[in-house]
Amino acid sequence: MTAADLAPQPGTDAPWTEAPWTEAWGQPEAVERLRAAASDPAQLAHAWLITGPPGSGRSTLASAFAAALIADPGNEAAMRQVLAGTHPDLTVLRTEGVIISIRDARALVERSAFAPSLGRYRVIVMEDADRMSERTSNVLLKALEEPPERTVWILCAPSDADLLPTIRSRVRTLRLREPGIDAVARLLVARTGVDPQLAERCARHAQRHIGMAQRLATDERARARRDETLTAALGVRGVGDAVEVAGRIVQLATDDAKALTAERDEAERSALLRTLGIADGAAVPHAVRGQLSALEEEQKRRATRSLRDGIDRVLTDLESMYRDTLMLQFGRRDGLINRELAAELAALAGMWTPARTLTVLDRIRATRANLEQNAAPALALESLLITVVSGRIP
Known part of the structure; x- marks a missing residue:
C-alpha cells in the first residue's frame, strides 16, 4: 500500500479533512492517538516509531500522519501533495537495498535540519528502520535526540526490538494490531x-x-x-529431492522478483534516457554512461533485496504449512492457513512426531537468520529441506 492509495477514490464522499485516515482501517486506537498528536502540539513527540507485523499498515499510517502534520486542515492541495509523496516538506526513505546505508541516513539527517518551507512541519519518514546497522543507527541518534522544533521523525519497523535501545529511548512507540x-x-x-x-x-x-x-x-x-x-x-523424499527442490524454489523466487522489478526497471531507464534527451534505440553517449551505470547498480541492489524478500516469503509459506501440521498433530483443525492442503498435511501429521515438526520449524527460523547473514539461498534451502527429510539438523 502506497501513499497514493490513501487519497479518496472517485465516487467516494470522504472529505479531504478526513482523507489521511480513510485507509488506516483496523487501527482505531492508533488513528485516534496520531490524530490528537497532529492537532495538539502538547501531545506531539518529535520522533515516533510505528511497529506492527508485516501488512498491518505501518507505512499507510505513517503517510496519513505525515499528511495531517504537514497540511493545514482543509488544505486540499497540500494534502494531495503529501499523499502523492511530492510535498517539499516530506522526505520518505523506502529501502531499495538489503540494508539502509550510512549515506542514506546522513542525507535524512541533513534534510531534517531544514525548517518547513510550506507546511506546518517537516516530516522525515523512514520505512524499514529495522534494516539499519548499528553504525547507521548511530548516525540518527543526535538528530532524534535534538531535532529542530518543527521537524518530526516517523520510523517504521516490525518490532521495537528490531532497533537499538539507544534509538528506542529517543522515540515514542506506537504498536499496531494485526488485522483479521x-x-x-x-x-x-x-x-x-x-x-x-x-x-x-x-x-x-x-x-x-x-x-x-x-x-x-x-x-x-x-x-x-x-x-x-x-x-x-x-514431495521431498531424499537428499536428491532436497537439492532439486531447493534449486526450483530459488528459481521461482527469482522469477517472482523479476516480475516485480522488470517493468519498473525498464520504465526508470526509459525515463532517464528521455530526461537526457536520448531517443529510444539511440546509442548512449559516453558522457552520460555513468548516470546509466549508477541507475543499473541501484536496480541490481533492489533486485537483490527483492530476491531476499521473495525467499523470506517462501520461508513464511513453509512455516505456515508446518505450523498447520503441528496443529493437526494436536487435534486442532480450526485456524488452518493452508486448508486446501488439509488432506496432505493430515497424512504428514500422522507420519511425523510433534518433536520432528518442531525441529523443522526451528530450522526454518535458523535458515532465515542464516540468509540475513548473506548465506547462499540455494545452500540454505538445501540444508532446510534435508532437515525436512531426516528430521535432524544437518
Whole structure:
C-alpha cells in the first residue's frame, strides 16, 4: 500500500479533512492517538516509531500522519501533495537495498535540519528502520535526540526490538494490531472486486499481510508459484529431492522478483534516457554512461533485496504449512492457513512426531537468520529441506 492509495477514490464522499485516515482501517486506537498528536502540539513527540507485523499498515499510517502534520486542515492541495509523496516538506526513505546505508541516513539527517518551507512541519519518514546497522543507527541518534522544533521523525519497523535501545529511548512507540483475515478479505473485495472466496483464501495465505494478499488476489501467477512451492516441499523424499527442490524454489523466487522489478526497471531507464534527451534505440553517449551505470547498480541492489524478500516469503509459506501440521498433530483443525492442503498435511501429521515438526520449524527460523547473514539461498534451502527429510539438523 502506497501513499497514493490513501487519497479518496472517485465516487467516494470522504472529505479531504478526513482523507489521511480513510485507509488506516483496523487501527482505531492508533488513528485516534496520531490524530490528537497532529492537532495538539502538547501531545506531539518529535520522533515516533510505528511497529506492527508485516501488512498491518505501518507505512499507510505513517503517510496519513505525515499528511495531517504537514497540511493545514482543509488544505486540499497540500494534502494531495503529501499523499502523492511530492510535498517539499516530506522526505520518505523506502529501502531499495538489503540494508539502509550510512549515506542514506546522513542525507535524512541533513534534510531534517531544514525548517518547513510550506507546511506546518517537516516530516522525515523512514520505512524499514529495522534494516539499519548499528553504525547507521548511530548516525540518527543526535538528530532524534535534538531535532529542530518543527521537524518530526516517523520510523517504521516490525518490532521495537528490531532497533537499538539507544534509538528506542529517543522515540515514542506506537504498536499496531494485526488485522483479521475477514477484514483483509473485505478490503480486497472492495479494492479489487475479486470474488469473496478468493479474497478470503488470499488473505489467509498471506497471513493477513495486506500488500501480499492484494498481490495474490490480483496475480494468478503469484498464486501458482506459491502453490508450486508448497507442493514441491511436500514431495521431498531424499537428499536428491532436497537439492532439486531447493534449486526450483530459488528459481521461482527469482522469477517472482523479476516480475516485480522488470517493468519498473525498464520504465526508470526509459525515463532517464528521455530526461537526457536520448531517443529510444539511440546509442548512449559516453558522457552520460555513468548516470546509466549508477541507475543499473541501484536496480541490481533492489533486485537483490527483492530476491531476499521473495525467499523470506517462501520461508513464511513453509512455516505456515508446518505450523498447520503441528496443529493437526494436536487435534486442532480450526485456524488452518493452508486448508486446501488439509488432506496432505493430515497424512504428514500422522507420519511425523510433534518433536520432528518442531525441529523443522526451528530450522526454518535458523535458515532465515542464516540468509540475513548473506548465506547462499540455494545452500540454505538445501540444508532446510534435508532437515525436512531426516528430521535432524544437518
